[in-house]
Amino acid sequence: xxxxxxxxxxxxxxxxxxxxxxxxxxxxxxxxxxxxxxxxxxxxxxxxxxxxxxxxxxxxxxxxxxxxxxxxxxxxxxxxxxxxxxxxxxxxxxxxxxxxxxxxxxxxxxxxxxxxxxxxxxxxxxxxxxxxxxxxxxxxxxxxxxxxxxxxxxxxxxxxxxxxxxxxxxxxxxxxxxxxxxxxxxxxxxx
Numbered sequence: 001x002x003x004x005x006x007x008x009x010x011x012x013x014x015x016x017x018x019x020x021x022x023x024x025x026x027x028x029x030x031x032x033x034x035x036x037x038x039x040x041x042x043x044x045x046x047x048x049x050x051x052x053x054x055x056x057x058x059x060x061x062x063x064x065x066x067x068x069x070x071x072x073x074x075x076x077x078x079x080x081x082x083x084x085x086x087x088x089x090x091x092x093x094x095x096x097x098x099x100x101x102x103x104x105x106x107x108x109x110x111x112x113x114x115x116x117x118x119x120x121x122x123x124x125x126x127x128x129x130x131x132x133x134x135x136x137x138x139x140x141x142x143x144x145x146x147x148x149x150x151x152x153x154x155x156x157x158x159x160x161x162x163x164x165x166x167x168x169x170x171x172x173x174x175x176x177x178x179x180x181x182x183x184x185x186x187x188x189x190x191x
Contacts (some may be wrong), residue, residue: 002079003117003186005070005178006086008157009152012143018176019084023182029187031076035084036064051095053181054068055104058090058120061160062105065089070117086119087112092152095138110157118162122181124150128168162186 007015007022023032027043038059041047047057065087072081088109094101102108126143127150157163166178 002073002077002081003189004073004081004083004170005118005120005183005186006083006116006157007120007122008020008085008153009122010126010153011146012121012126013124013150014034014172014175015084015122017172018099018179019082021176022082022179022183026080026183029080030082030183031072031079032082033065033068033081035074036061037085037089040064045159050088051081054093054095058094059104060128062087062090080183082183086116086157088156089153091156092149113160116187117158118159118164118182119157120164120166121157122152122166122175122179123154123168125168126150 009015033078040057045060048054049189063108065083065085069081069083069087078083087107091098091101098109118157124146126146153167156167164178164182166175171177
């Protein structure tokens with residue numbers, strides 16, 4: 001089976017812009033799995049602060065992520081899959097214990113980490129003092145919240161054996177070039 005890479009990180013790390021550039025760079029070699037949370041919340045599902053609602057959102061996002069990955073793999077079996085976030089991202093947003101997350105979703109950390117061949121983690125721009133404000137109506141995190149989410153996400157994904165951290169810096173181009181180099185290395189490993 002072809003490789004699967006997660007591009008993840010805290011809010012405001014540049015993932016969406018990078019994915020657009022990576023899609024152009026690799027054209028017919030990759031297929032992109034869009035971000036499930038953005039699809040859900042931009043599709044009319046309202047957010048709320050109630051714990052049971054947040055858990056329901058994360059269950060829906062997890063399920064949608066899994067189904068989108070399956071659809072893209074079925075439609076494009078010969079391409080490298082680049083996922084805009086992965087199945088473990090919901091753990092950073094889960095308002096309960098980690099064990100409850102995995103029990104509720106009938107999975108484990110090991111199962112989910114093993115779904116992916118590499119993780120490219122774009123650290124949030126908020127960690128280098130840059131604002132993450134954007135025109136994305138789905139994003140509602142403050143700079144401080146972005147840093148906290150980034151830390152939680154990094155703690156989860158850094159357990160992957162092929163974890164690639166792209167620190168926040170002034171140069172977005174360097175971030176994208178690191179992403180391109182990492183994807184090339186993963187592609188070379190199965191060619």
